[in-house]
Amino acid sequence: MSLSAPIQTRRPSSPGTPPFEAAFSAGMRDLDGTALRDMLRLAQVPGIVNFGGGLPAPELFPMQQIAQASTRALEKYGWRAVQYSTTEGFLPLREWLAEHTHLASPVTPDHIQIMTGGQQSLDLIAKILIDPGDTLLVETPTYMGAVQSFRPYRPNFAAVPTDEQGIDMDALAALLRDLAAQGRTPKFIYTIPNFQNPTGRTLSLERRQLLLDLTEQYGVLVVEDDPYGQLRFSGESLPSLAALMLERTGDDTDQSHVIYCSSFSKTLAPGLRDAWVQAAAPIIDRLVLAKQGADMCSPTLNQMIVTELLPLLPSQIARLRESYAGRAERMLRALGRELPSGVTYTVPQGGMFLWLTLPEAVDTAAMLPRAVENGVAYMIGACFHALGGGHHTMRLCYSNAGLEQIDQGVAALAQTIQTELER
Template identity: 40%
Template sequence: MREDLLSRRAIRMKANDIREILKWISQDVISFGGGLPDPSTFPRDEIKEISRDVIEKYGDRALQYSLTEGIVELREELVRFAARDGMSVDGPDSVLVTVGSQEAIELIGRVFIDEGDIVITENPTYLATLQSWSVYGPRIVGIPMDEEGMRTDILEEKLRSIYSGGGKVKLVYTVPTAQNPTGISMSVERRKHLLELASRYDIYIIEDNPYSYYVFEGSAPPHLKALDEEGRVIYLSTASKIFVPGLRVGWVLASGDVVRWLSLAKQAVSLHTSTLSQYLLLEALRRGIIERTVPRVRELYRRKRDAMLSALERHMPSGVQWTKPIGGMFIWVTLPSGIDARSLLKAAIVKYRVAYVPGAAFHVDGTGQNTMRLNFTYPSFEEIEIGVNRLSLAVREALEAGL
């Protein structure tokens, strides 16, 4: 094809490493690569029932075009859902229903980011956010993390130096609870510090929250949105991990003016989120299906996390480290420096029949070559045990070869 016809934006598009890796994987490869829920948790019978009921109850309304912002009943239900989670939202005008949170991320890029704008993320961060926003040409500044999440002391220094040089920051993007990819959660203290900095420098915070529903020990830390007194948090969540990802429904909670801008962008991107999907989610919320399913799934994922941690403990050679996430779907492994997880992947798949996502792609600055992300929710208990053993053999081989 005529590549000279491609836009500058298209040239900046990069294939998502995870989707590329998923393509290579054949049946006998154990995959820790994707971020998929365990399909045995899908409430199939309930979905069958509500699908029929939605058509009977709402008829053509469920099959027709609908409002860009989302159907009003669902937005009202999401306001109640947010309140149960400690977030007070003004009303349905502060809610935008999106095609998964992925669309919300893309809309935020469209609405807020110009070429050269400074945007801050955790480093590492969610790969598909980098993929989405890099098209708009921002300068992405990554803030390192430790076991309490984003190092807000380093953020503070960075902000000071950016502003003293005449620059300004538009957005801070964070996945504060059980982060993808590291599994790390931001401490309450850091959350407060982040909000204070955002207030001092007048910055929007994007709180991307697919995972707080799966915190295994104690209760989830408070949402930034729940602590926010100034309306500067744009909160994203999704039905993908608490119901089913195939529905493609997510939502944004933000001030009415932010919702209006995002909704304007959405008109051009997708017109509206699938009406049928929205009614299915509405009924699932109204009938308490999600409230009933989540505790059961949480317990299953806790056991899977423990199985993977225990397998890592028993099989991995010394010098390999990993996070011990309080929730979510991922464990982040750091290999001894000098081992390149991307080079190791081919041998892992071809020779050892196990796959993961190399960590470098989640970094904004080309670092993290010796890191990898492991998903523990999709594989079975048996696959976790066998797969971690296989992965350890691949790592041992790389260590011996001094790769």
């Protein structure tokens, strides 16, 4: 499976079809979603346990409160709730985010841009920063959606190895040195420090400081993607890269080279599409311009619904943590019990994912149809590798499965792997 295989359209073009393929831009011509779409379709088989998607638990969405918040927002703001909002976003929400994004921080609403989902944050950051041929650093493995956002702007990806504590800092230092020797300064490094998608790993505090050292030294911006940070269920909370950087700049937000992204998709509900970026004002100013051209403004009503739900957030997050802790524990126990030897997995302290590494002989893409036949689906690890590799890895999502489903799914998975090893 490759992210840059030629596109397959849904149906063969008729002989006289306008030559659309030739009209596509270079950045989009080579982008392929077919394999991923096929994989997602494969996992749609009713009755199977689907560890493949990256969905939050829908039974934990605060449905009653969302309905009340919608009614309240429409009553309180009237037509303003469905008129265009400012491109920057609804001010009361930006005020709250300025105060709460990093504890005790000097962030103001001018440092916050509301986005239509975290995916838009990644798209617009790429849009304002990347010229074709620019170098981007990404983790190995990394969130495939980020690669999909970045790729149309035609960067060259450089992949940084990771281990149990996140980015391997010696490898990063060596890579930056090598690139500098070639006269290349990466535009930014993209990282998910907390409960990474796909591995579930967390960047240690010491490495957070080292990452800031190295990126400051080489003049590389840091794009910190933190959709899962609130979902910690074990271990100690770590400050964000953005917060650590603000300590260094003496609370001068405009001196920070960290662009911080987060979202309400994993704490409230993803279908509202409410997310934000916090960064130095020159970055935010440029994101505002990019957003004017991208969708003018995020839906006004949705920003107001989230604002109405802010008082609910602490109890909602506590509820999610408790539930996800139970699911992760159940999955870890089942994996320990069922998996054949030679398969390793990560132990997340929060978030929604963990990561399996199988013996090199197993190709998880080839194995997927057999797993589905046995009643379980997962996400193929190769999807998360910007430069290829990872054929013997997979991501499991535990947030969207019940406890008994987890036992059942892991048993089916273990049996599939066992059979695969015996082939």
